[in-house]
Amino acid sequence: MVDQSDVILELFNSKSNVQLISGNYRGLDGLRAVVDFSGGRVPAHPSMGFIPEVNDPVWVAVVDGVAWMLGPTVLRPGNGEVVSEAAGIAVVSTVIGDVAATYNSGSTLSPGDQVKLYWNEGCHIIGVRSDSPATPDAPDAPGAGGGQQTVSFSAIDSGSYQSGYGWRINDVWSSSSNIGAWFYGTKIRDTIPDSAVVSGAEIYLPLIKDLGLFPFGRHDYATKPSGSVSFSGVTTLSGKSGWVPIPTSLIDHLKVNTGGLGFGLGGYNIWAGTQKDGQSGTVRVTYTT
Structure with a gap:
């Protein structure tokens, strides 16, 4: 019997028109999921082993006009x-x-x-749990035996903070009253050796609105805190959209310290957050060990 994953793979192999979009799960309509994405509410065939919680962010593949709900945009810890x-x-x-x-x-x-x-x-x-075993060490990244390598670090969360309102939205803002930030857990610090020489770094910025200043820097949090964050090493980037170079000094700090990246108070700029764009805030680092 052919299952849903076989159908999806066959459509991919047949060079179908495929889009990968993030949306929000809103419930069930019979045996199909209902997902909000691209400005509408659409029934989608489920292709995951569990039912999300209502309003959870999920990935949707649209294959030749048919929507398939693939899974959550955020990892679920066990x-x-x-x-x-x-x-x-x-x-x-x-x-x-x-x-x-x-x-x-x-x-x-x-x-x-x-x-x-x-x-x-x-x-x-x-x-x-009956025990608390130590987390096993991950093997070195491919090519970690030495030489130059490039590694990407996706953000685990993002958001915008406004005084008096807190973390109010997943999108990343830089405005006169909002700061925005991405959070990476400890993956940057845990992956890049302290002694590595960082030769290049860039961040993916899915721009929504572009107006005025956009001061960029690092903060000291692995995950979203209850209050705001402050930024150090602040600079102005050469661009606002797509892959944009960032100072390697920021990564030199994050390879040995917990923290993330983001924008301080600025003009009126908005970037899609991790719930809208899975690449939002992804950092790509080239270094030599």
Whole structure:
């Protein structure tokens, strides 16, 4: 029997008209998913092993006019540590930041518990783990035995902060009252050796609106904090759209310190965030070890 993935692959191989678009899952219509993307609400054939939570950002492939929901735009962690619990909802710290999770009625959770997470129509704690094994070390990136290499680091989150309103939107703004930032976890610091010589760096900027100043720099957070971020090493980039070079000094700092990148208060500039464009804020670094 031919399954949905076989159909998609056959369409790809037949050189069909294919678009990959990010959208938001809005529910089910019979056996099909309903997704908002490109300014409309469209039924899509599911092609993933679980049901997202309503409003989750998802990838959609449109093949010859037929929409297929492929999966979430953000990775779903399987493990976490309980931070707090109230009214039947636990706050769990994970590699992508804090998430809210349900748990089995009658279970008792305590801050510090290492828990296993299950994602299907939201996040649920299966139970407390019996152990906390160390995270295995990832092998060196291809070509890491020495010489020059180029590595890309995608952002795990993005957003804009406005005083009095907080982190109000996933898009990245630089305006008279909004700062915008991308967050990368610790992947840059964990990948580039401290001794590496960085010879080039650029960032992908999916520009939406272009007006006035756009001061660019680094901040000190792996994930989105509760409050604002401040920027250091601030400069003005040579461009606002597509792949734009950034100072290598920013990466020299991030290869040994936790942090991310973004724009401070400026004119009136907007870039699509990670929920609209999966490449938003991706950093491409060339270095020699």
